[in-house]
Amino acid sequence: MKQNRRWAARSGRMLGMVALAAVAAGAVAQTVQEAPGADTGLNIPADSQIFGKFDPNVRKPTAIVNDTVITGTDVDQRVALVLAANNGGQVSQADRDRLKLQVLRQLIDETLEIQEAKSAEITITPDEITQSYNRVARNFNRTPQQMSDYLRQNGSSDRSLKRQIEGELAWQRYLRRKVEPFVNIGDQEVKGILDRLEAAKGTEEYNLREIFLAANDANAAQVAERAKGIIGEIQKAQQPFDFFARQYSEASTRSVGGDLGWVRAAVLPAELASAAQQMQVGQVAGPIPIPGGFSILYLTDKRQVLTADPRDARLSLKQLTVHFPAGTTQAQATQRAAAFAEGLKKIQGCGTVAKIASGVGAEVVDNDTVRIRDLPPQLADIMLQLQIGQATPPFGSAESGVRALVLCGRDDPQSGQLPSSDQIQNQLQQQRVNLRAQQKLRDLRRDAVVEYR
Template structure:
């Protein structure tokens, strides 16, 4: 949760089919006419717990909730805050189990390491450690809460490195490189994922929770905030970023969905053997082919600014005439003449990467040939502009990933699977008392 970045997305929801729910019921040996015996225990969702004799207080939960809200600049509804509170309690239980298991294996994180990480987190938010300490108190959190989180992440990472030995042979890497070369020109995708494990008795609960996340995204909640807060994958600290992947690198269930998506879409919940995933498709490109978004362009921007007090009707009329005149441009040499007739401003923009521009501008520039002009864009209350493409330097061909890059990606994927199994076993063996 230490490096937040916003991400707009369009939600494409998928529900859990009724036949899947029936299969879940069958796996639990549930009767057709279900009767619940006894009364519901209202304490099971309270925000306090004892985990193998370690006490998690209501204050611990509230401080972590406030930290998440503050770092992400969120404005949550009461129901969303309640849901986050329950999720945070589960995370604190897992965090406690991870720290306890690390200590049982003689792994401790010394104060100096925590200090260094705390200082880096503060720097990410343009604060020194003392300023960050004050800010945490102002948002209702504390330095102690963040330090506990840092300790948990460092201790668990160290335990994983000791326990998990992933052996990836040179022959396996060479085979992947051969497959990449054979796949040249096929599609690959930049994918982000939120993964949550689910035993059969929790499948419906987890799937429903993911549908609520999609509803939150429709209201503007960033995907990476949800990934950092709710995902159980090792990629949660990167906002769920899986990097560039080909369908063959994904589980079959995810690969089939990704191939049907458009950039900017979200899909889920997608049922997997061990839980559910929700995926966001950021970009797509062709394997080992140059990415058009990496092209460098030279542009001339032609703009007219609306006088203060211009009405919407007047601005629309001016923009319409501007669009008519600029549509006659047949190259950058035409720009001064058109600018003079419109009393417009000219600005030259050189050596710009298309991918560094806003998505709407990227989409207009990508199909243009040199000398062509974009459609007008701007704001009714300010100005209207067009861009004329004066030059374009195409990107170089993409290179194969290095053997080390392939090895690291495979290690991450396989370590994540083993880590999920380890945490599942810790949960099963834990003594957790809710208060």
């Protein structure tokens, strides 16, 4: 089953999760969040008159949260951190302004979490922060000093990352001490879920992400055009889908990059179910009209419940890579790739890879733990058809070089099995902890004294 980041539902953070988030086996399909736009329960006249001038620039990106100062520099460096974590993608000024406001909200939440943890006598030591920072650096294949240099080059700082690490560690420890002990899951509840999973065996489910845009009769055409513009930006592939979900989605799932988790068509609104059933993995669909607005869907994966899937096979691979010198033109790269392809035709099993690689000037890297479903969709489809000892066609670009994968072995997945009772219980417990964490954070926001400067 899919592994979900244990604390992912807790915030919209994009870099610290690389090293710090624990994982729990996902055994229970998540339900779809209701679209916003329902009755608010507030007595607000439809023809309300606004008294006074509204100026959105009054709230500048500097704030004091219960006497803790968040400076403009804090915001700018965290924005740079987010962009660096997303491969340094370029964003428009309008998107950057929206990102700054989102980051400010995240910094306020982070400050409240640290403050609440300290009130519960939970303190994260400098050594713990340093150890976690070093792990993040290793995940980026850098030493701590190289990581600090990298952050400064991108307009951020190690201080900004360490502050984020402190917030995540403090909140996780607070939840483990103050929330988890009071969450109980009954045996009958676990049994009920196992029974439902058994009944659903063989049915298809989808791993989806969504951007929801609210609309009404008056602005439907305008919102639909806006959705098309967002899809156009997504298709440029300069930023991942979850970046756009955090920026534009008006659903409660925006904080987790629009992630709906694994869902079956039966629990989706009819319009989304129809779209999901027609989509291929890696495809974006939309704008899809649904009650209350429009949705943009991204299908990251699909599978059959409790059924062995060939895409779960683990492969033993050798990767050959030919790098191009700086200044190589596209024509030169194409010619070199063609020669590389000719060399690949001479491969007769993985035992001949080293000799062929030497002849075409390629470096070789081994990996014995690659799942087919973790490869890009086009490569995954090719790998499903390869026999042991065969190579893929060359792929790559003039900038990154060309590569090819040689299949040296395949461990096919076992028949699908029900998750254990412990897995179900752990997943349910984590969902409940996440829910209580969100409720606690809402309470902290409600009671906070926040002054914008």
